[in-house]
Amino acid sequence: MHDVRHIDTTNGKHDADHGITLTWGYTVCTDNSASAFNRLSKAIERSGSKHVTLDMRKCRYLNVAGLRCLLEWNSDLLRQDVELKICGLSPVLARIFQISHLSWLLVDPG
Numbered sequence: 001m002h003d004v005r006h007i008d009t010t011n012g013k014h015d016a017d018h019g020i021t022l023t024w025g026y027t028v029c030t031d032n033s034a035s036a037f038n039r040l041s042k043a044i045e046r047s048g049s050k051h052v053t054l055d056m057r058k059c060r061y062l063n064v065a066g067l068r069c070l071l072e073w074n075s076d077l078l079r080q081d082v083e084l085k086i087c088g089l090s091p092v093l094a095r096i097f098q099i100s101h102l103s104w105l106l107v108d109p110g
Contacts, residue, residue: 023058028060050082052077054086059092067100
C-alpha cells in the first residue's frame with residue numbers, strides 16, 4: 001500500500017508557463033500504484049496546471065503493470081488537456097521507455 005506522505009506536491013513552483021513538478025516518492029511502480037496516481041491527479045486538479053513534470057528519481061523498479069498504470073494515467077491527463085513529462089529516471093528505466101517507444105514522455109529523451 002502506498003502512503004500519501006510520499007507524494008511531494010510542494011516541490012517546484014507552479015506558474016502558467018512552467019506548470020507543476022510532482023515527485024514520485026516510491027522505489028517501485030507496479031499494479032498497486034493506481035491509487036498513488038489518483039492522488040497525484042487530485043494535486044494536479046488543485047493546481048490547475050496544464051503542464052506536469054513527474055520526477056521519478058526515487059523509482060528503481062518499474063514492471064509492465066506499473067507502466068500500464070502510468071500510461072493509463074497519462075491518457076486520463078490528456079483527456080483533461082494536461083501534458084505529462086517524466087524526469088529523473090535511472091538509466092535502466094530510461095532505456096525501458098526508449099525500447100518501448102515512450103521516450104516522447106521524457107523531459108530529456110537522450
